[in-house]
Amino acid sequence: MVFTTPQFVAFFVLFFGAWLALPRRARKPLLLVGSYLFYGSWNPHFLWLIFGSTLLDFAVGRAVHRSADPRRRKQLVTLSVVGNLGVLAFFKYFDFFVGSAVQGLNALGLDASAPVLEVVLPVGISFYTFQTMSYTIDIYRGQLEPSDDFVDFALYVSFFPQLVAGPIERAKHLLPQLKDLAQNRADWSGLGLIALGAFKKVAIADNMAALVELTYTQPEQAWAPALWIGTYAFAIQIYCDFSGYSDIAVGLGRLMGLDIIQNFRSPYAAAGPSEFWRRWHISLSSWLRDYLYIPLGGNRGGWVGVRRNLMLTMLLGGLWHGAAWNFVLWGFWHGALLIAFRAERLNAWGARLAQGWTRLPTALVRRLVFFHLVALGWALFRAESLADCATLFGALLSPDALAWGPWLQAVTASGEAPYLLGMGAVALTVFISQNLWAVGSDDVVARVWRGPVGLRVAFTATLIYAAAVLSPEAPPPFIYFQF
Amino acid sequence: MKARITVGLWLALVLAALGVADHFISSGRSIGWERNSVRNSRARWAKKPQARVAIFGSSTSKDWLPEGWLAGLLKVPTATVLDAHINGCHQGCTWAEVREFRRAGRRFDTVFFGTNLFQLCEFPHTKRVLQQQLMVPPGDVPGLLGKYLHAQTPLLYMGRLLGISLSGAYGDTAAVRARIEKLAYDDADPRARAVRRHNHWRWARQRPIQAEKPPLSCEYTADSVALKRAFTEGLLGDLAAISGRVYLMLLPDRTRSLRDPEHSARWAQHLALHTALAEALPNVTVIDLVTDGVSDARHFRDGFHLNAEGMKRQRTLFQQRLAAAEGGR
Numbered sequence: 001m002v003f004t005t006p007q008f009v010a011f012f013v014l015f016f017g018a019w020l021a022l023p024r025r026a027r028k029p030l031l032l033v034g035s036y037l038f039y040g041s042w043n044p045h046f047l048w049l050i051f052g053s054t055l056l057d058f059a060v061g062r063a064v065h066r067s068a069d070p071r072r073r074k075q076l077v078t079l080s081v082v083g084n085l086g087v088l089a090f091f092k093y094f095d096f097f098v099g100s101a102v103q104g105l106n107a108l109g110l111d112a113s114a115p116v117l118e119v120v121l122p123v124g125i126s127f128y129t130f131q132t133m134s135y136t137i138d139i140y141r142g143q144l145e146p147s148d149d150f151v152d153f154a155l156y157v158s159f160f161p162q163l164v165a166g167p168i169e170r171a172k173h174l175l176p177q178l179k180d181l182a183q184n185r186a187d188w189s190g191l192g193l194i195a196l197g198a199f200k201k202v203a204i205a206d207n208m209a210a211l212v213e214l215t216y217t218q219p220e221q222a223w224a225p226a227l228w229i230g231t232y233a234f235a236i237q238i239y240c241d242f243s244g245y246s247d248i249a250v251g252l253g254r255l256m257g258l259d260i261i262q263n264f265r266s267p268y269a270a271a272g273p274s275e276f277w278r279r280w281h282i283s284l285s286s287w288l289r290d291y292l293y294i295p296l297g298g299n300r301g302g303w304v305g306v307r308r309n310l311m312l313t314m315l316l317g318g319l320w321h322g323a324a325w326n327f328v329l330w331g332f333w334h335g336a337l338l339i340a341f342r343a344e345r346l347n348a349w350g351a352r353l354a355q356g357w358t359r360l361p362t363a364l365v366r367r368l369v370f371f372h373l374v375a376l377g378w379a380l381f382r383a384e385s386l387a388d389c390a391t392l393f394g395a396l397l398s399p400d401a402l403a404w405g406p407w408l409q410a411v412t413a414s415g416e417a418p419y420l421l422g423m424g425a426v427a428l429t430v431f432i433s434q435n436l437w438a439v440g441s442d443d444v445v446a447r448v449w450r451g452p453v454g455l456r457v458a459f460t461a462t463l464i465y466a467a468a469v470l471s472p473e474a475p476p477p478f479i480y481f482q483f
Numbered sequence: 484m485k486a487r488i489t490v491g492l493w494l495a496l497v498l499a500a501l502g503v504a505d506h507f508i509s510s511g512r513s514i515g516w517e518r519n520s521v522r523n524s525r526a527r528w529a530k531k532p533q534a535r536v537a538i539f540g541s542s543t544s545k546d547w548l549p550e551g552w553l554a555g556l557l558k559v560p561t562a563t564v565l566d567a568h569i570n571g572c573h574q575g576c577t578w579a580e581v582r583e584f585r586r587a588g589r590r591f592d593t594v595f596f597g598t599n600l601f602q603l604c605e606f607p608h609t610k611r612v613l614q615q616q617l618m619v620p621p622g623d624v625p626g627l628l629g630k631y632l633h634a635q636t637p638l639l640y641m642g643r644l645l646g647i648s649l650s651g652a653y654g655d656t657a658a659v660r661a662r663i664e665k666l667a668y669d670d671a672d673p674r675a676r677a678v679r680r681h682n683h684w685r686w687a688r689q690r691p692i693q694a695e696k697p698p699l700s701c702e703y704t705a706d707s708v709a710l711k712r713a714f715t716e717g718l719l720g721d722l723a724a725i726s727g728r729v730y731l732m733l734l735p736d737r738t739r740s741l742r743d744p745e746h747s748a749r750w751a752q753h754l755a756l757h758t759a760l761a762e763a764l765p766n767v768t769v770i771d772l773v774t775d776g777v778s779d780a781r782h783f784r785d786g787f788h789l790n791a792e793g794m795k796r797q798r799t800l801f802q803q804r805l806a807a808a809e810g811g812r
Binding site for chain 1: 652
């Protein structure tokens with residue numbers, strides 16, 4: 001059940017109707033049943049998996065808290081981490097690792113073959129395993145009291161608005177709110193966020209997808225300038241797709257009186273990689289920082305150590321996205337950017353540039369340059385194979401990318417110039433608006449909600465209407481559902 | 484109090500503006516062929532209030548069966564034969580149409596409804612729900628929802644019904660986009676439009692992507708068949724209620740030309756399913772135009788529609804089977 005499909009609308013209308021109609025004490029069981037129905041609608045067999053993960057971390061969390069023996073506490077937290085990562089490794093990475101090993105051996109001339117299990121990836125597994133792990137680790141670190149109510153904890157793991165594609169919530173933020181579910185009051189600004197998210201996903205991302213599809217399918221056949229068009233389109237598509245999903249998730253939470261963390265804050269306004277990761281997929285980047293980068297040593301460990309930690313974090317962050325080498329390469333690209341932008345010379349160069357120009361143009365140029373670096377990373381992310389990565393980088397960075405003459409002739413022959421100009425205007429609007437007001441969707445909606453009720457209604461109704469009317473007949477699913 | 488009135492006025496203004504926009508978009512005759520097909524069919528019903536014979540279904544049910552020829556066969560005046568078909572109107576759409584007829588109190592002596600194997604396949608296009616929403620009487624909406632329960636994704640259908648009930652333009656999404664396209668590209672030159680339709684890929688690629696999708700590919704899943712069965716069952720029941728005789732015509736489609744065991748089994752399932760449905764009602768008779776019917780791919784002009792030679796052959800077989808059915812009554 002994808003958020004922007006009619007069946008989710010029907011599901012939520014029924015669910016929320018019951019939420020409003022039933023006594024407040026019935027909210028917890030209703031939400032749990034609703035969440036399990038939602039997850040079961042993807043594949044009912046995997047309900048056991050999420051239930052098992054819930055049971056494991058609920059029990060381990062309590063045992064860790066009870067135990068005073070450091071060794072036993074360590075054993076228990078290891079059990080949780082191994083259990084969660086084991087499930088993730090099997091369902092998400094088994095075929096990838098075995099397949100890669102066999103390919104490697106074959107490349108060395110060794111005749112090897114292995115069974116490919118064709119394991120079906122349970123939707124949202126990458127998200128909820130990270131949530132359950134962080135719960136147990138926080139208890140181990142003494143930063144969190146374990147939940148004494150299994151239903152509360154099961155709700156924390158399975159809360160349907162953010163179950164399948166985040167934001168990755170922390171227990172210390174979400175659990176207390178779930179505990180007091182009966183007392184929560186609906187925040188109707190959630191409707192504004194849902195409308196904004198639906199518009200971003202359906203009206204912008206789903207229409208950009210057609211441009212990307214045409215250029216990125218068999219990229220060796222594409223015009224090099226067209227590949228840049230496809231790359232820009234994908235940068236806009238993935239932002240509107242993922243942040244649109246997050247906006248809807250946050251909005252749904254608000255209708256139930258729950259505060260879900262913001263996942264995006266105008267990422268294309270970033271002028272460097274550190275800033276980008278403070279604006280893009282904030283819940284994942286902060287998770288990786290707290291549970292991977294800092295335990296690896298973080299900013300301590302000398303010149304080499306810090307760079308090793310950055311690269312390892314980004315490589316694993318890339319692999320988290322998908323079991324394929326192009327995601328590892330994407331992680332490497334961002335690791336390399338983080339390392340490069342830490343270079344003292346580069347920073348000094350940036351500072352000199354800033355001194356010479358007025359602040360705004362300098363910031364804009366730096367943001368534009370960095371946007372192109374991020375866009376090149378998206379080319380790796382979107383590629384369907386390592387060979388495609390090479391083709392894409394080869395074409396995007398070749399002199400052919402500047403050979404606009406033959407390409408413009410092809411544009412004229414296609415008759416698609418008005419369409420391309422229209423889509424370009426949409427993409428540019430998204431980019432410029434982020435750079436003019438580097439805020440998140442919640443800030444936009446909060447501003448509207450400070451206005452008169454009529455403005456709120458107009459905002460919500462118009463966006464929903466536009467999303468419904470501009471939707472393609474067969475829209476693609478949310479990109480991050482595959483992770 | 485004053486603030487509430489202001490809020491109410493704002494709300495009314497926004498909703499009225501959206502309503503006007505929605506009405507403007509969805510009622511235009513230049514967009515939405517599904518909507519226009521229903522309008523055209525209703526205009527035909529209105530012209531023949533005294534009709535005693537009716538042909539229901541999609542174009543595959545009607546295009547080979549002219550009213551005049553059928554009238555001659557049944558020995559009734561042509562004016563009493565009503566063409567009630569609607570383009571692209573499969574079982575669910577026809578059920579909604581017949582419910583509307585039943586609600587209007589229309590009665591017939593004989594009705595015909597034709598369906599082929601491929602219509603057992605369900606692709607959840609918005610247009611299917613649009614057709615149903617346009618015709619189903621409000622009192623029959625619970626019945627429609629009950630039929631949706633047979634689908635693999637009942638909430639998808641229910642949500643679409645809700646969306647189309649709230650916004651007429653939502654159901655015509657594809658048509659709205661086509662209209663925007665026409666506005667953007669200057670509709671004046673149809674040749675330029677045709678060139679663009681065939682050359683849209685040129686801005687991106689040096690060669691077009693080769694499509695490998697086989698024609699009429701369908702899994703015929705249990706859910707899909709169950710949904711279509713539920714609609715057909717309801718449809719036959721309603722046809723039997725508004726008519727003395729109901730002829731359920733089983734029509735060939737292009738997959739009839741495929742001789743593999745998989746397709747043979749599917750055609751056998753198609754015949755068995757419809758025969759069982761017909762046998763459950765006393766005044767419903769199957770006219771099997773599949774067995775010994777058109778099965779050569781050359782006699783189809785596309786996946787479902789027959790060419791002139793195919794139509795001629797089908798009419799001949801229909802005449803024989805109808806005579807046999809009439810004789811056997």
